[in-house]
Amino acid sequence: MKERLVLVGNGMAGIRTLEELLKLDPDAYEITVFGAEPWPNYNRIMLSPVLAGEKTVDDIILNDREWYERNGITLHTGDPVVEIDRVSRKVVSRSGLEVPYDRLLLATGSDPFIIPVPGSDLPGVVGFRDIADVEAMLEAAKKYRKAAVIGGGLLGLEAANGLMANGMDVTVVHLMDILMERQLDRTAAQMLKKSLEARGMKFLMEAQTAEVLGEEQVTGLKFADGSELEADLVVMAVGIRPNVELAQKAGLYCERGVVVNDTMQTYDPRIYAVGECVQHRGRTYGLVAPLFEQAKVAANHLARIGIARYEGSVTSTKLKVTGIDLFSAGEFNESEGDETLILQDPARNVYKKLVVRDNRIRGAVMYGDTIDGTWYFQLLREGTDISGFRSTILFGQHDLGDAGHGDETRVAALSDDAEICGCNGVTKGQIVDAIQTQGLFTLDEVRAHTKASASCGSCTGLVEAILASTVGEGYEAQPSKKPLCGCTEHSHDEVIQAIKEHELKNMRAVMDFLEWKTPDGCASCRPALNYYLLAHWPEEYHDDPQSRFINERAHGNIQKDGTYSVVPRMFGGLCTPDQLRAIAEVADKYHVPEMKVTGGQRIDLFGVKKEDLPAMWKDLTDAGFVSGHAYGKAMRTVKTCAGKKWCRFGTQDSTGLGVKLEELTWGSWMPHKFKLAVSGCPRNCAEATIKDFGVVCVDSGYELHIGGNGGIKVRVTDLLCKVETEEEVLEYCGAFTQMYREEAHYLERTAPWVERVGLSYIKSRILEDEEGRRALYERFKLGQKYAQVDPWKERAEGKHAHEFRPLKLSA
Amino acid sequence: MNDWKEVANLEEIPRLGSRVVEVEDGTIALFRTSDDQVFALRDACPHKQGPLSQGIVAGHTVTCPLHNWKIDLESGEALAPDEGCTNVYSVKVESGRVYLQI
Numbered sequence: 001m002k003e004r005l006v007l008v009g010n011g012m013a014g015i016r017t018l019e020e021l022l023k024l025d026p027d028a029y030e031i032t033v034f035g036a037e038p039w040p041n042y043n044r045i046m047l048s049p050v051l052a053g054e055k056t057v058d059d060i061i062l063n064d065r066e067w068y069e070r071n072g073i074t075l076h077t078g079d080p081v082v083e084i085d086r087v088s089r090k091v092v093s094r095s096g097l098e099v100p101y102d103r104l105l106l107a108t109g110s111d112p113f114i115i116p117v118p119g120s121d122l123p124g125v126v127g128f129r130d131i132a133d134v135e136a137m138l139e140a141a142k143k144y145r146k147a148a149v150i151g152g153g154l155l156g157l158e159a160a161n162g163l164m165a166n167g168m169d170v171t172v173v174h175l176m177d178i179l180m181e182r183q184l185d186r187t188a189a190q191m192l193k194k195s196l197e198a199r200g201m202k203f204l205m206e207a208q209t210a211e212v213l214g215e216e217q218v219t220g221l222k223f224a225d226g227s228e229l230e231a232d233l234v235v236m237a238v239g240i241r242p243n244v245e246l247a248q249k250a251g252l253y254c255e256r257g258v259v260v261n262d263t264m265q266t267y268d269p270r271i272y273a274v275g276e277c278v279q280h281r282g283r284t285y286g287l288v289a290p291l292f293e294q295a296k297v298a299a300n301h302l303a304r305i306g307i308a309r310y311e312g313s314v315t316s317t318k319l320k321v322t323g324i325d326l327f328s329a330g331e332f333n334e335s336e337g338d339e340t341l342i343l344q345d346p347a348r349n350v351y352k353k354l355v356v357r358d359n360r361i362r363g364a365v366m367y368g369d370t371i372d373g374t375w376y377f378q379l380l381r382e383g384t385d386i387s388g389f390r391s392t393i394l395f396g397q398h399d400l401g402d403a404g405h406g407d408e409t410r411v412a413a414l415s416d417d418a419e420i421c422g423c424n425g426v427t428k429g430q431i432v433d434a435i436q437t438q439g440l441f442t443l444d445e446v447r448a449h450t451k452a453s454a455s456c457g458s459c460t461g462l463v464e465a466i467l468a469s470t471v472g473e474g475y476e477a478q479p480s481k482k483p484l485c486g487c488t489e490h491s492h493d494e495v496i497q498a499i500k501e502h503e504l505k506n507m508r509a510v511m512d513f514l515e516w517k518t519p520d521g522c523a524s525c526r527p528a529l530n531y532y533l534l535a536h537w538p539e540e541y542h543d544d545p546q547s548r549f550i551n552e553r554a555h556g557n558i559q560k561d562g563t564y565s566v567v568p569r570m571f572g573g574l575c576t577p578d579q580l581r582a583i584a585e586v587a588d589k590y591h592v593p594e595m596k597v598t599g600g601q602r603i604d605l606f607g608v609k610k611e612d613l614p615a616m617w618k619d620l621t622d623a624g625f626v627s628g629h630a631y632g633k634a635m636r637t638v639k640t641c642a643g644k645k646w647c648r649f650g651t652q653d654s655t656g657l658g659v660k661l662e663e664l665t666w667g668s669w670m671p672h673k674f675k676l677a678v679s680g681c682p683r684n685c686a687e688a689t690i691k692d693f694g695v696v697c698v699d700s701g702y703e704l705h706i707g708g709n710g711g712i713k714v715r716v717t718d719l720l721c722k723v724e725t726e727e728e729v730l731e732y733c734g735a736f737t738q739m740y741r742e743e744a745h746y747l748e749r750t751a752p753w754v755e756r757v758g759l760s761y762i763k764s765r766i767l768e769d770e771e772g773r774r775a776l777y778e779r780f781k782l783g784q785k786y787a788q789v790d791p792w793k794e795r796a797e798g799k800h801a802h803e804f805r806p807l808k809l810s811a
Numbered sequence: 812m813n814d815w816k817e818v819a820n821l822e823e824i825p826r827l828g829s830r831v832v833e834v835e836d837g838t839i840a841l842f843r844t845s846d847d848q849v850f851a852l853r854d855a856c857p858h859k860q861g862p863l864s865q866g867i868v869a870g871h872t873v874t875c876p877l878h879n880w881k882i883d884l885e886s887g888e889a890l891a892p893d894e895g896c897t898n899v900y901s902v903k904v905e906s907g908r909v910y911l912q913i
C-alpha cells in the first residue's frame with residue numbers, strides 16, 4: 001500500500017510543496033489536504049489587487065479543484081484540523097473526519113495580529129489575510145465611508161489603497177514616525193507618504209491606539225493621547241503571528257513558530273512544516289520567496305531524495321500599489337562603518353540608496369525607479385566587489401542610450417543568472433531559455449512555463465521586456481551569432497545567404513549543404529526554411545505544408561478548443577451589402593457561434609470545425625472573397641480611414657489607396673505578420689504610425705512610415721520619406737516589403753528588424769539606390785504572381801483534401 | 812475487443828504529416844515519419860489537450876501546435892522539461908496498409 005501524506009493548511013507554501021513533490025515523484029503518496037478556508041489554493045498575495053478591484057477572486061485561484069482531482073489528491077475545504085494524534089498517527093478535523101498519516105506536513109500559515117485593546121472584537125474590525133476579510137471590506141465599503149487602517153506597513157498600505165479604490169475615505173494610523181520602517185529609510189518613506197497623500201490617503205503618525213470605540217459596531221478609535229478618530233471600518237494590519245496553536249497542542253516544539261531543522265523537519269521526524277508557521281534558525285518569514293524555497297526542500301525529503309537543505313533566505317520587498325515603484329533589500333539603514341551611495345532626483349521623484357561596506361552592497365532602497373533592484377539584489381546576495389563600477393553603479397546596469405526601449409536595453413544587459421522573479425526564484429536565463437526552446441510569445445505563456453511573474457506580479461514589466469527583447473531576436477545587433485535552432489550551428493543570416501548564393505532551392509539541399517544535425521529539422525527551423533525558400537525562389541520552390549504551423553497549413557487560426565476561425569479579406573475595409581449578406585449566410589449555414597469585427601477592419605467568424613472549412617471557403621470564394629491570411633506570417637490587412645471622399649479633413653483618397661495597396665500586397669508570405677494602414681490626413685484615424693508600413697496623406701503627397709507595431713511593446717514608426725504620387729507609394733511599399741522579406745529573420749517583425757539593421761541602411765537601399773529599389777519592386781511583383789493564388793479557392797477545389805477529412809475505420 | 816482494424820493506405824498519410832480517426836471515445840492521430848513508420852496517439856496533448864495531429868512532425872516527435880510541447884511518438888511522453896503522457900495505440904503497416912489496434 002502507498003504511504004499516506006496529510007497536509008494541514010491548503011495555502012501557498014503547502015500546495016507549492018505538493019507541486020514540487022508531484023514533480024519529483026507523482027506516485028509516492030496517497031495525499032489528503034485539509035484547508036480551513038472554503039477555497040482551493042489561491043494566490044494570497046493578489047488579495048490586494050482583488051480589494052482594489054483590479055482582479056477577481058477567480059483570477060487568483062492557483063489550483064482549481066480539478067487540479068486536486070487530476071493528481072489524485074483528496075481535498076477537504078472549510079474543515080480545519082483540530083487535533084493531531086501523534087501516537088496513533090492520525091489527524092482529526094472539526095467535522096469529525098479522522099485521517100491516518102505516515103507523514104504529516106504542516107503549513108498553517110499565520111494569523112493577523114489583533115492588538116489587544118478594548119473593543120478590538122467589535123463587528124467592523126477586520127484583519128487582512130484571506131478572501132473572507134476582503135469580502136468583509138468590500139461589503140463595508142458599500143455601506144460606509146470612513147475607514148481606519150492600523151499599521152503603515154506593506155499590508156496596511158495595500159489595504160488602504162484598496163479601500164480608497166472602493167471610494168472610502170481612509171486614514172492610516174501608524175505607531176512610528178515613518179511608514180514601512182522595516183523596509184524603507186526616512187527619505188524613501190517620506191517620498192512614499194507624499195505620493196500617497198497626493199492620492200488622497202490620510203495619515204496619523206506616531207499614534208498609539210488605546211481603544212476601539214463603539215457599542216454594537218465600530219464607530220471610531222481612541223488614542224493614547226486622548227484624541228479620537230471617526231471610523232466605520234477598522235483594518236488591523238500591524239503584523240502577523242505564526243499559526244502554531246495546533247502544533248503546540250500536539251506537543252511539537254514551538255517558539256515563535258514551529259521549529260524546524262534544515263530539512264524542514266519538526267521535532268517529530270514524521271512531521272514536516274513549511275511556510276509562515278515555521279521558525280528556522282531563529283527566523284520566521286512573511287514573504288513567498290523564502291517559503292517556496294522551503295517547499296522545494298521539504299518536497300525533496302518527502303520524495304526521499306534527501307539531499308536538499310534550506311539555509312535561510314535573504315528577502316527583498318516591493319509594494320504592490322499600482323503606480324508606485326519601490327524596492328528594498330538587506331540592511332538599508334546604515335550603521336557605523338557603512339558608506340552610503342545616494343542618487344536623488346526630486347524632479348523625477350527618484351531616489352536610490354545603496355549601503356556599502358568594504359565595497360560590497362549590504363542593502364538597497366529605491367523609490368520611483370526600481371528596475372535595477374534586481375541587479376543590486378543579486379550583487380548583494382553574491383557579495384560582489386563593486387569597486388570596479390562604484391562610480392556609476394547608481395545609474396544602473398546600463399546607461400540609457402535610446403528612446404523608448406529603455407527597459408529592453410537594460411534587461412538585455414542583465415546577466416543570465418540575474419533573478420527576475422523573486423517570488424519564484426526564476427532567473428533571466430531560465431526565462432530566455434523557455435522563450436526560445438518553447439517558442440513562447442505571450443506573457444501568459446511565459447508564466448505558465450516558468451512561473452515568472454505568476455505570484456505577486458511586480459516583475460511583470462521585466463518579464464515583458466525580456467520577452468520583447470527575446471522574441472524580437474537580436475534586438476541589438478549582437479556580435480555573437482545565434483544558431484537558428486538546435487538543429488544547426490548556422491545563424492539566420494548565414495542560412496539566408498547560403499540559400500541565395502548557392503542557389504539552394506529545396507529543404508533537403510539546404511539541410512545537406514549546411515550539415516543539419518537532425519534528419520528532419522524541427523518545428524523551429526522547418527517553417528523558417530520553408531519561408532526563406534519561398535521568399536527567394538518563388539518560381540521554383542514548392543511550398544511544404546508539413547513545414548508550416550497548423551494555422552498556415554489549414555489556412556485558418558486554430559483556437560483554444562481546436563476549432564478554427566475564418567476571416568475573409570475585405571480590401572481596404574470596404575464592403576458591399578451583397579458581401580455582408582454572403583458572410584451572414586455562410587455564418588448561418590455553418591452554425592458559426594460567434595462573429596467579431598476585427599481591428600483590421602474585417603469580420604472574424606469563430607468556432608468553425610476543421611472538416612467544414614473547405615465547404616465554407618467554397619461558399620465564400622463563390623461570393624467573391626479571398627482568404628484574409630489572418631492566420632499567417634503574411635500580409636494581413638490594410639486599415640484605412642474615411643478619407644477625402646467623405647471626411648472634411650481628408651487630403652487624399654485614403655480608402656482608394658488602401659485598396660490599391662491591398663491588391664498589390666495580399667497573399668504575400670512574410671517573416672512575420674505584416675500590417676498596413678492609410679490615413680487621409682495627419683489626424684491619422686487609421687493609426688498608420690503603428691503599422692509595419694503606414695501612409696499618412698498630406699496636401700502635397702504621402703508620408704511613408706515604416707517599422708511600427710502595437711502589441712507587447714508598442715513601437716511608433718520611423719518616417720522613411722515623402723512621395724508625391726500613388727504610383728510612388730506602391731513602388732516604395734513593394735520595395736520596402738521585399739527588402740524585409742529577403743533580409744529579415746523568420747519571426748522577426750519589422751520593428752526589431754528596422755532597429756537591428758538601422759533606418760539609415762534601409763534609406764540607403766530604398767531612397768538612395770533608385771535602381772535597387774526598382775529591382776526590389778520587380779522581385780516583389782514576381783513573387784506575387786505565385787503568391788496571389790487564393791489558397792481557399794484551391795482547397796475548396798480539393799487541394800490537400802486529406803488535411804481536412806478524417807480517416808474512417810473499416811473492420 | 813482489441814482487433815486490428817484497417818484505417819488507411821500508407822499513402823493517404825502525408826510524410827511528416829498526420830491524419831485523424833474518430834473512434835468511440837475520442838480522436839486518434841496517426842503520424843507518418845520520414846522513415847515511413849506510422850505511430851498513433853490519442854489526439855490530445857498532455858499539457859492542455861491541444862490537437863497533436865495539427866503539430867509539426869520531426870524525427871520521432873511531434874510538436875504540439877498550442878504551446879510547443881514536444882511529444883515522443885513512440886511512448887506518448889512529453890520530452891523534458893515538460894512532463895506528461897498521452898495514450899499510445901498499436902499500429903502496423905503491412906503491404907502498404909495501415910492497421911490500428913483498438
Ligand SMILES: Cc1cc2nc3c(=O)[nH]c(=O)nc-3n(C[C@H](O)[C@H](O)[C@H](O)COP(=O)(O)OP(=O)(O)OC[C@H]3O[C@@H](n4cnc5c(N)ncnc54)[C@H](O)[C@@H]3O)c2cc1C
Nearest residue numbers: 009011012013035036044080081108109275276286287288
Ligand atoms: C494581502 C496580502 C498581500 C501580500 N503580499 C505579498 C507580496 O507582495 N509578496 C510576498 O512575497 N508575500 C506577500 N504576502 C504574504 C504571503 O501571502 C504569505 O507569505 C504566504 O501566503 C504564506 O503562505 P503559507 O502557506 O505559509 O500560509 P497561507 O497561504 O496563509 O496558508 C495557510 C492556510 O492554512 C489554513 N489553516 C490554518 N490552520 C489550519 C488548520 N488547523 N487546518 C486546516 N487549515 C488550516 C489557513 O486557513 C490558510 O488557508 C501577502 C499577504 C497578504 C495577506
Ligand code: SF4
Nearest residue numbers: 641647650680681685
Ligand atoms: S485621418 Fe484625416 S482624413 Fe482620415 S478620417 Fe481621420 S480626419 Fe478624416
Ligand code: FES
Nearest residue numbers: 856858859861875
Ligand atoms: S496543449 Fe499541447 S503544448 Fe499546451
